[in-house]
Amino acid sequence: MRQFFKYLYSTAFLLIFASCSKKADDSRDNLVFRYNENAAINSLDPAFAKIRPSIWVCNQLYNGLVQLDDSLRIQPDIAKSWTISEDGLTYTFTLRNDVYFHKSALFGKDSTRTVTAHDFTYSLNRLRDDKIAAPGGWILQNVKDFKAVNDSVFQIELTKTFPAFLGLLTMRYASVVPHEAFDKPGYDFRSNPIGTGPFQFKIWEENVKLVLRKNPLYFEHDAKGVQLPYLEAVAITFLPDKQSGFLQFVQGKLDFVSGLDPSYKDEILTPKGELQPKYRDRVTMITGPYLNTEYMGFRMDGDNEALKDKKLRQALNYGFDRNKMILYLRNGMGTGAVHGIIPEGLGGYGAKGYAYNPQRARELVAEYKKQTGNNSPKIQMSTTASYLDIAEYLQREWQKIGLNVEVDVNPPTTLTQSISTGKAAFFKATWIADYPDAENYLSLFYSKNFSPGGPNYTHFKSDVFDKLYEAAFLETDDAKRFELYKQMDALVMDEAPVIPLFYDKASRFTQKNVTGLGINPLNALVLKRVQKH
DSSP states (O other), X not given: OHHHHHHHHHHXXXXXXXXXXXXXXXXXXXXXXXXXXXXXXXXXXXXXXXXXXXXXHHHHHOOOSEEEOTTOOEEESSEEEEEEOTTSOEEEEEEOSOOBOOOOGGGGGGSOOBOOHHHHHXXXXXXXXXXXXXXXXXXXXXXXXXXXXXXTXXXXXXXXXXXXXXXXXXXXXXXXXXXXXXXXXXXXTTTSOOOOSSEEEEEEETTTEEEEEEXXXXXXXXXXXXXXXXXXXXXXXXXXXXXXXXXXXXXXXXSEEESOOTTTHHHHBOTTSOBOGGGTTXXXXXXXXXXXXXXXXXXXXSSOTGGGOHHHHHHHXXXXXXXXXXXXXXXXXXXXXXXXXXXXXXXXXXXOOOOOOHHHHHHHHHHHHHXXXXXXXXXXXXXXXXGHHHHHHHHHHHXXXXXXXXXXXXXXXXXXXXXXXTOOSEEEEEEEOSSSSTHHHXXXXXXXXXXXXXXXXXXXXXXXXXXXXXXXXXXXXXXXXXXXXXXXXXXXXXXXXXXXEEEEEEXXXXXXXXXXXXOOXXXXXXXXXXXEO
């Protein structure tokens, strides 16, 4: 019986979206945007939108008070305007009165209702509810209180100034949701979401297919007054193998592929990072800066005495050519991280880091060995299979400066757990910005953020750094705050608790008939302005 209903469901789905498999000139196909996710979606509740696959879907389903444009500028969303008090502690938002929740029987005979300031009070309170245990609660760590002044005015009061606060409110955690969905006993919001976004939920068969449909009540319009979104539907498949997803794209069954994977990077790109000739007439490549720093980290309070030595950590930093690594292993997609942990595009970028200097690296190794009498320090680098090519490159380069490094390959979940608990003494990691401010990266080194409770996975501790970090919170002048950021980054580079590898570059590949996708440094997927021709 279960298989019979599954057959009916599959047949109905194919009938509804039959246009997805027809030839490209079928006009109905131009209304459905298709892409593949190689990783599972954990939830469609924005309070739990912690991983990229979930964030991408929640971007289509929800809105918050403010949003970011592709240049990372704060723009109005449900809040049409806002003011900040002179002391930087009170934010007052005036809301639009034409934003409706997606239609649902939960709203009674009218099937929907307008969003009010009280909905934001309810939504943010969910982030603070210990029973819900939402991972997004941290965005309110500097918030003293919030309230609905009336239906159209929402106010937030901070405990201390935090210039990056508006950026935090652009995260999906801060999306508005209706209390009706949580008031009804047994209602599963995780898999039956109700938002206000350009698309509304239709079908989710976990790890198989997810379908969103156009929201006919959406409030945003383009410059010509045409209501967004242009598309009628978004269809997402879940093939776990990235190469299989790429083959689906090549066959024209998907409209979009994001990023590069070793399994297909040489197939689609030349060594110089350009599209291979055979794809130039069929595929559009979109690239841009990506606020993602790939790095190696040392556990500063771990059991490995060799890695606690600053000379050895600096030698490893000097001992390989980052630009060569990017050219040959990533087809030029990225920039060698020779300016600290803060990536290009953020205030504070530009601290002096480590350029390739094999002679200085060998000198530091010799000094370490002479000082300690340890001629064969034991160094094990923990990584995942996805970065094995980079790990092996580093291994070869470090051997040339007199250091033998063993490569330990782990499943992603195992490595994440080992890093968090301190079992990995030397590990490959990545930090993608949650919001567009360099504080996001510097929080990795604040002593009060020690893992597992915070993101300081290296357990780096410096009183000087902590004082600069806390001073930056109080500085409302951007230029002065950015200078503090640069000082912190320079201090970290001198102590070398990490080896910055490269600043990533976002890359997207679309079929030629797709327009309006764009790209942004946070690699957010925004489909409300996408069209297929």
